Amino acid sequence: MSNWFQEHFSRRKFLGGTGAVAATALLSESARQAEAAEKEPQVRSGEQTIKLKVNGKVHEVKVEPRTTLLDVLRYQLDLTGAKPVSIDGSSGASTVIVDGKPVTASTTLALAVEGKAIQTVESLAGKKLDPVPQCFVEHDAEQCGFCTPGFVVAVRAYLDKNPNATEEMIRNNLNGNICRCGTYVNVLQAAVAVVKGGGNG
Amino acid sequence: MAEYSWPSKEDSRLIGKRHTRLDGLAKSTGAARYTYDVNLPNQLIVKALGSPHAHCKVMSVDVSAAEKTPGVVHVHVLRMPKKGDDGVMVYPEIQTEGELIVAVAAESEGAAAEGVSKIKVQYEQLPVFADDDDLDAAIKAGRTKRAGGKITLEKEPGDDEDEEEFEEKEIARLFKESAHVVEGHYGIDVITHCCLEPHGSTVEWKGGKLNAYLSTQNVSKTDDGFAAALDLTADDVDVHCEYIGGGFGSKFRPDYWGIAAAEISKATGRPVKFMLTRDQELKIAGNRPSGYINVKLGADKDGVVQIWDSQQWGTSGYDGGGVSDSVIPYVYRPKNYRRVATSIAVNADPQRAWRAPNHPQACAMTQTAYDDLAAKMQVDSLDIFLKNLANIEARQTAEVYTEELKLAAQLMDWKAKWHPHGKGPRKGSVVDGLGIGLHEWGGVANSSSVLLRVHADGGVSSYCGTQDLGTGTRTVCAIVLAETFGLDIDDVKVNIGHSTYPESGASGGSTTVGAVSESHRRAATDALARLFEKVAPALGAQPGDLEAKKGRIQVKGSPSKSLSWKEACSKLGMSTIEITTNYERGNKTNLSSEGVGGVQMAHVSVDLETGAVRVNKVVAVQDMGLIINRKAAESQIYGAVIMSIAYALFEQRIMDPKTGAFLNAELSDYKLPRLGDIGEIVVEMYEPESQRSRGVIGLGEPPVISGGAAISNAVCNATGVRVPVLPLTPQRVLKALG
Ligand code: FES
Numbered sequence: 001m002s003n004w005f006q007e008h009f010s011r012r013k014f015l016g017g018t019g020a021v022a023a024t025a026l027l028s029e030s031a032r033q034a035e036a037a038e039k040e041p042q043v044r045s046g047e048q049t050i051k052l053k054v055n056g057k058v059h060e061v062k063v064e065p066r067t068t069l070l071d072v073l074r075y076q077l078d079l080t081g082a083k084p085v086s087i088d089g090s091s092g093a094s095t096v097i098v099d100g101k102p103v104t105a106s107t108t109l110a111l112a113v114e115g116k117a118i119q120t121v122e123s124l125a126g127k128k129l130d131p132v133p134q135c136f137v138e139h140d141a142e143q144c145g146f147c148t149p150g151f152v153v154a155v156r157a158y159l160d161k162n163p164n165a166t167e168e169m170i171r172n173n174l175n176g177n178i179c180r181c182g183t184y185v186n187v188l189q190a191a192v193a194v195v196k197g198g199g200n201g
Numbered sequence: 202m203a204e205y206s207w208p209s210k211e212d213s214r215l216i217g218k219r220h221t222r223l224d225g226l227a228k229s230t231g232a233a234r235y236t237y238d239v240n241l242p243n244q245l246i247v248k249a250l251g252s253p254h255a256h257c258k259v260m261s262v263d264v265s266a267a268e269k270t271p272g273v274v275h276v277h278v279l280r281m282p283k284k285g286d287d288g289v290m291v292y293p294e295i296q297t298e299g300e301l302i303v304a305v306a307a308e309s310e311g312a313a314a315e316g317v318s319k320i321k322v323q324y325e326q327l328p329v330f331a332d333d334d335d336l337d338a339a340i341k342a343g344r345t346k347r348a349g350g351k352i353t354l355e356k357e358p359g360d361d362e363d364e365e366e367f368e369e370k371e372i373a374r375l376f377k378e379s380a381h382v383v384e385g386h387y388g389i390d391v392i393t394h395c396c397l398e399p400h401g402s403t404v405e406w407k408g409g410k411l412n413a414y415l416s417t418q419n420v421s422k423t424d425d426g427f428a429a430a431l432d433l434t435a436d437d438v439d440v441h442c443e444y445i446g447g448g449f450g451s452k453f454r455p456d457y458w459g460i461a462a463a464e465i466s467k468a469t470g471r472p473v474k475f476m477l478t479r480d481q482e483l484k485i486a487g488n489r490p491s492g493y494i495n496v497k498l499g500a501d502k503d504g505v506v507q508i509w510d511s512q513q514w515g516t517s518g519y520d521g522g523g524v525s526d527s528v529i530p531y532v533y534r535p536k537n538y539r540r541v542a543t544s545i546a547v548n549a550d551p552q553r554a555w556r557a558p559n560h561p562q563a564c565a566m567t568q569t570a571y572d573d574l575a576a577k578m579q580v581d582s583l584d585i586f587l588k589n590l591a592n593i594e595a596r597q598t599a600e601v602y603t604e605e606l607k608l609a610a611q612l613m614d615w616k617a618k619w620h621p622h623g624k625g626p627r628k629g630s631v632v633d634g635l636g637i638g639l640h641e642w643g644g645v646a647n648s649s650s651v652l653l654r655v656h657a658d659g660g661v662s663s664y665c666g667t668q669d670l671g672t673g674t675r676t677v678c679a680i681v682l683a684e685t686f687g688l689d690i691d692d693v694k695v696n697i698g699h700s701t702y703p704e705s706g707a708s709g710g711s712t713t714v715g716a717v718s719e720s721h722r723r724a725a726t727d728a729l730a731r732l733f734e735k736v737a738p739a740l741g742a743q744p745g746d747l748e749a750k751k752g753r754i755q756v757k758g759s760p761s762k763s764l765s766w767k768e769a770c771s772k773l774g775m776s777t778i779e780i781t782t783n784y785e786r787g788n789k790t791n792l793s794s795e796g797v798g799g800v801q802m803a804h805v806s807v808d809l810e811t812g813a814v815r816v817n818k819v820v821a822v823q824d825m826g827l828i829i830n831r832k833a834a835e836s837q838i839y840g841a842v843i844m845s846i847a848y849a850l851f852e853q854r855i856m857d858p859k860t861g862a863f864l865n866a867e868l869s870d871y872k873l874p875r876l877g878d879i880g881e882i883v884v885e886m887y888e889p890e891s892q893r894s895r896g897v898i899g900l901g902e903p904p905v906i907s908g909g910a911a912i913s914n915a916v917c918n919a920t921g922v923r924v925p926v927l928p929l930t931p932q933r934v935l936k937a938l939g
Binding site for chain 2: 022064066067071074075079080081082083084085087088090091093116120121122124125129132133134136137138139140141142143145146147148149152170171172174175176177178179180181182183184185186187188
């Protein structure tokens with residue numbers, strides 16, 4: 001780990017943010033531990049090539065220890081749906097799904113998600129459009145749209161776990177994302193519509 | 202010249218209906234490419250070092266270690282000490298924390314940031330003043346300037362009277378004769394624009410020309426901005442912005458970091474991406490001035506204000522400034538008033554236009570005093586707000602405000618919920634209350650040109666150098682074209698977001714929807730007239746007898762005598778209809794006008810033990826002339842209301858008063874509302890035919906104005922005490938409760 005990394009991504013910065021941020025840091029930590037247990041312990045430094053499984057496809061990417069998942073997605077895989085908004089992940093704009101859980105790609109190191117299934121917003125627009133983006137469109141849940149992909153993924157991940165969520169539950173639980181334009185009313189309507197089976201046609 | 206008009210309500214197939222936005226899917230699936238998302242082959246990433254001090258001189262800059270950092274390609278010093286013409290060293294003075302000093306271009310984000318961390322700069326710290334809410338301290342520090350004011354009195358001095366003496370005496374007399382006198386202090390802190398896509402650009406300098414992907418709300422004119430700074434002409438600069446991640450008034454120029462990106466691209470021969478970091482975005486890319494005010498008002502026995510006397514102050518940064526006194530008191534304007542404004546210079550970045558400049562602050566600084574009058578008289582605030590409509594100065598009429606207040610009261614169930622200030626029922630430690638605010642705005646259409654093509658194969662395409670700030674501009678253009686041609690929205694191809702397209706005004710002042718509605722309706726009307734000329738012989742009719750309806754060109758009222766759109770266009774033969782139409786701002790037409798009002802009411806709960814305020818419900822009634830896309834118009838109002846909840850309860854720039862450090866310049870600390878913080882929001886368009894017939898009027902700004910006052914008044918109604926300064930944080934609520 002370079003000095004730069006230690007200076008700029010101090011443990012305090014990682015853990016001092018929102019719950020989501022702390023969870024991400026712990027996730028990368030435990031991922032690394034699991035990996036260390038499996039393989040010979042090794043020190044990783046400098047640029048190296050690793051394999052990342054993104055949206056069902058395995059990609060070879062070049063990373064340094066400090067490289068975030070967000071930078072890999074955006075600069076190497078041309079997946080620019082996840083957005084760089086806050087260094088600490090508190091906006092949720094870089095939300096992606098890793099092994100079924102929502103994490104902010106801006107606070108996740110690429111090395112920490114080697115071997116895991118990474119799903120980005122782009123996967124929801126595959127052959128069949130996912131009901132979440134569909135309902136976002138129907139309920140006009142995007143103004144400038146910069147927060148929207150992160151919000152779409154957060155809603156998808158939450159409804160995957162809570163397919164019958166009530167409006168109240170959605171209000172109480174989808175608080176990891178910031179929208180400066182104020183699309184929350186529309187996002188709420190969209191999420192409720194998904195639960196009701198909207199967006200399938 | 203042709204007369205342009207809108208179809209009647211009955212004849213409108215698309216206008217005024219609910220449409221999903223054309224780019225909704227691209228935005229919701231990550232396909233939309235913002236400036237930040239444009240990655241050009243072989244590009245460099247730039248990160249910059251900002252000043253750690255709010256006021257200092259740059260004494261030396263050492264970039265040698267940064268240049269040696271692996272991956273760093275180029276270092277560009279923005280503020281270098283150098284010898285002046287007289288041979289004396291000039292050390293750049295920095296007036297705001299975060300001002301950029303050195304930019305580092307590297308192969309990756311990580312390398313650029315590492316390069317930045319290796320830069321060594323020596324500063325000489327200078328005295329800082331950062332206290333914008335303390336007028337006495339500012340006067341003592343010599344940081345104030347007179348910033349306008351006005352006295353208007355019904356009575357005039359006699360010929361032999363000294364004017365100033367007369368004014369003092371007359372004001373004293375008016376207060377003496379007032380049945381009710383209220384004295385209060387109110388205010389609203391600096392907030393930042395906090396665009397989720399930070400300011401920045403991806404640029405490429407090639408063959409003496411500049412290709413710039415810029416996050417901007419001013420596509421047509423930022424080419425000039427680049428050109429002027431880089432010694433080019435505007436036709437050597439192409440600016441592109443298909444999508445912008447928020448602007449709110451802060452993204453009109455290339456900015457000095459945009460110019461730096463271009464210079465680095467020129468120096469390295471490579472494309473360059475230079476986006477601000479989050480803390481830089483908050484520190485140096487736009488903020489809204491603060492405003493604080495001491496008010497004394499006098500009212501007659503009915504609660505109609507007869508005299509207003511106020512002294513205000515605030516800051517817009519190191520140049521001073523603050524909230525313009527011209528909008529004080531806001532909407533309400535008694536026949537007698539005196540207002541005085543003082544500007545304070547603090548060591549912070551200068552303001553930028555923030556959604557409805559001056560109005561939200563003015564509303565929160567003055568309509569709170571009107572509500573305190575209701576509190577003092579222990580009468581219903583709604584009565585006071587209605588009665589005082591006798592004296593207003595606004596771009597909407599008292600009649601419309603009266604109707605809107607009544608409508609809002611119904612939707613809020615005001616009568617059933619209202620109680621005298623501080624006298625409501627208490628559930629545990631929680632009390633609730635109601636508040637009102639009302640606003641006004643211009644919203645005139647900006648200048649706009651469009652190039653429209655109708656092809657012989659039936660294709661329709663338009664090109665306009667406007668931008669879509671999130672209002673749904675693209676969709677508005679398509680609705681207007683499709684409505685005029687009798688086509689579906691998907692049948693027309695709308696192109697915006699490039700400076701090479703015909704010029705269209707910047708998106709500021711709620712001027713865009715009016716602008717593009719004007720230009721696109723005009724162009725489509727003209728194109729249709731040309732098409733009718735070509736088609737008329739085939740239908741055995743005069744061009745003037747034709748109409749475009751449901752995908753056909755037909756003889757008016759006789760659908761049997763018709764051609765499909767495609768067949769009709771085929772009569773163009775080898776030619777294409779190509780029309781460039783220009784609408785000039787200020788040109789009075791049937792298609793657009795200006796001047797709107799609106800009313801908002803808030804219902805809140807306040808926990809007296811914790812000081813937490815919760816918005817239960819906001820009702821927003823808004824007039825806006827003719828609505829083009831109802832769904833997008835509603836979204837604008839929802840968003841604006843949420844933004845007003847943001848500045849009413851959460852967001853503020855917290856500056857250390859000693860050092861001028863912006864202490865909360867990250868999104869974890871710069872509090873913004875989230876999904877769970879907004880309560881119920883009810884949006885109601887006020888649109889009798891008398892409004893619709895005014896044509897299109899911009900809507901982006903007005904609904905963000907009065908929510909702050911409404912929420913503050915609701916908190917006062919709930920608790921019986923005024924929390925003077927917005928945002929109403931729990932600490933401030935507790936302090937006010939004492
Ligand atoms: S739509 Fe602009 S930030 Fe959410």
